[in-house]
Amino acid sequence: MKTFFTALFLFNLMLTPVQAQEDAWSYTNDDLHPGEEVPINKEERQEELNPSQAADENDPWESFNRGVFWFNDTMDGFLFDRISEMYKGVVPEFVRQRVGYALRNLSEPIVIANNLLQGEVEDAGDTLGRFLINSTVGVAGLFDVSTDLGFPYKKEDFGLTLASWGVGPGPYLVLPILGPSSLRDTFGRIGDYGLDPINWWAYLDDKAFYSNIRTGVQILDAKTDNLELIADLKKNAVDYYASIRAWYQLRRKDLATKERQALDTPRPDEED
Amino acid sequence: MKKFVFMFVSLFIWIQGAQADVDPQQAETFMADIGTKVITILTNKSISDQERADQFREILETKFNVKSIGKFVLGRYWKQASEEEKQRFLELFKETTVASYATRFKDYTSEKFEILGSRPEADGGVTVLSRIVRPRGQNIPIDWKVFEKNDEMRIYDVILEGISMGITQRSEYSSVIQQGGGKVEAINEALEKKLGFYQ
Numbered sequence: 055m056k057t058f059f060t061a062l063f064l065f066n067l068m069l070t071p072v073q074a075q076e077d078a079w080s081y082t083n084d085d086l087h088p089g090e091e092v093p094i095n096k097e098e099r100q101e102e103l104n105p106s107q108a109a110d111e112n113d114p115w116e117s118f119n120r121g122v123f124w125f126n127d128t129m130d131g132f133l134f135d136r137i138s139e140m141y142k143g144v145v146p147e148f149v150r151q152r153v154g155y156a157l158r159n160l161s162e163p164i165v166i167a168n169n170l171l172q173g174e175v176e177d178a179g180d181t182l183g184r185f186l187i188n189s190t191v192g193v194a195g196l197f198d199v200s201t202d203l204g205f206p207y208k209k210e211d212f213g214l215t216l217a218s219w220g221v222g223p224g225p226y227l228v229l230p231i232l233g234p235s236s237l238r239d240t241f242g243r244i245g246d247y248g249l250d251p252i253n254w255w256a257y258l259d260d261k262a263f264y265s266n267i268r269t270g271v272q273i274l275d276a277k278t279d280n281l282e283l284i285a286d287l288k289k290n291a292v293d294y295y296a297s298i299r300a301w302y303q304l305r306r307k308d309l310a311t312k313e314r315q316a317l318d319t320p321r322p323d324e325e326d
Numbered sequence: 327m328k329k330f331v332f333m334f335v336s337l338f339i340w341i342q343g344a345q346a347d348v349d350p351q352q353a354e355t356f357m358a359d360i361g362t363k364v365i366t367i368l369t370n371k372s373i374s375d376q377e378r379a380d381q382f383r384e385i386l387e388t389k390f391n392v393k394s395i396g397k398f399v400l401g402r403y404w405k406q407a408s409e410e411e412k413q414r415f416l417e418l419f420k421e422t423t424v425a426s427y428a429t430r431f432k433d434y435t436s437e438k439f440e441i442l443g444s445r446p447e448a449d450g451g452v453t454v455l456s457r458i459v460r461p462r463g464q465n466i467p468i469d470w471k472v473f474e475k476n477d478e479m480r481i482y483d484v485i486l487e488g489i490s491m492g493i494t495q496r497s498e499y500s501s502v503i504q505q506g507g508g509k510v511e512a513i514n515e516a517l518e519k520k521l522g523f524y525q
Contacts, residue, residue, distance in 0.1 A: 111501065289426075290426040292499065293499075293501050296497060296498040296502070297494060299497070300495075308487075318490075319485075320391070320395045320397070320398035320483050321398075322345050323394065
């Protein structure tokens with residue numbers, strides 16, 4: 055019973071719309087309207103109406119997250135990066151690519167499940183096509199033939215499915231080892247893990263370690279792919295934790311939105 | 327009355343802005359030119375790091391709008407900053423950008439820059455889609471937000487895989503400022519420290 059209410063409470067956190075950290079503020083422009091508070095031009099008015107910046111930093115658990123982030127970073131430094139480097143050094147790129155594609159192919163059934171849960175029947179059909187073609191012509195998923203045929207990989211996971219059902223991301227959350235996530239996306243990972251037919255097979259057939267090995271290889275594959283990018287970000291960022299957070303949140307938002315959004319970007323103003 | 331004055335004033339200011347809608351074709355040509363130039367500079371091994379940085383700085387100053395980008399990146403803290411803090415920030419922002427890019431791509435060779443197309447945006451700018459084709463490793467898709475102001479075209483944002491660098495940096499700098507007690511001085515100090523680290 056207690057578990058149920060805890061879960062319900064946590065779920066509720068996700069559904070609460072993110073509140074702007076600041077009230078819509080207005081400016082005083084003494085030149086035009088002494089003492090009055092009036093937004094003076096199109097750009098500033100827009101900023102007042104869309105305090106989009108506040109939504110970017112939904113991180114009430116920041117100190118906890120920074121701790122886990124630091125832990126992950128240390129683990130990477132001691133262990134995972136060394137393994138990735140060895141992997142990269144020993145195994146030729148061609149083989150690593152095959153491993154990557156094969157893993158991705160194995161995850162297509164989950165993508166199909168999520169396509170259907172989102173009501174995207176056409177996408178489900180495309181993904182099924184990808185899975186079948188890559189598994190056969192692409193030799194057990196080793197070769198991504200489908201992309202060349204015009205059916206590129208379109209990632210879907212349960213976190214994005216929840217997003218399509220209207221669930222907001224909830225607070226930013228850094229997971230041990232797994233890295234940046236959000237409250238919603240963490241539930242998403244759990245959901246995907248449960249949905250995955252391979253995990254079902256492995257556990258029911260008492261071969262749980264197959265599933266764990268696959269997870270391990272997935273993590274290795276992902277980390278190896280991103281070694282340079284991460285090292286680059288880490289070196290150049292002023293606040294590495296905050297850059298990764300921003301990157302993660304924006305990436306998820308981008309994946310979750312089907313129609314292209316007009317980005318909030320720098321633009322000219324009359325001061326130039 | 328207030329509403330009328332507001333409308334009149336904003337219309338007046340908007341017209342003064344002289345911001346023209348960008349022609350997508352021109353934007354593409356503009357980017358094609360810059361992209362190739364930048365790659366040539368950043369992968370040029372025969373010049374010194376200093377020289378490479380100088381050349382890149384020139385591109386930054388003439389083809390990007392550092393002031394608008396800096397102002398955006400500082401976000402809600404721009405208003406709070408003193409004139410001196412603003413200038414210092416823009417200078418540090420520009421220099422750390424130059425420093426971080428000047429050495430990043432030294433090891434790259436024979437990368438090609440390809441324009442893939444363009445997309446006019448509702449705000450009058452154009453997003454130019456491009457990618458860097460790498461002989462080994464994955465291609466990198468990059469989008470560029472271009473605006474025309476006073477008959478001059480400039481880059482206002484760089485978008486990697488759908489993620490705006492302007493927004494990412496804004497979030498990052500905001501975090502630094504918040505941790506520094508909400509003072510713009512915090513980001514200036516952090517940038518200065520970063521700059522020292524590059525040298």
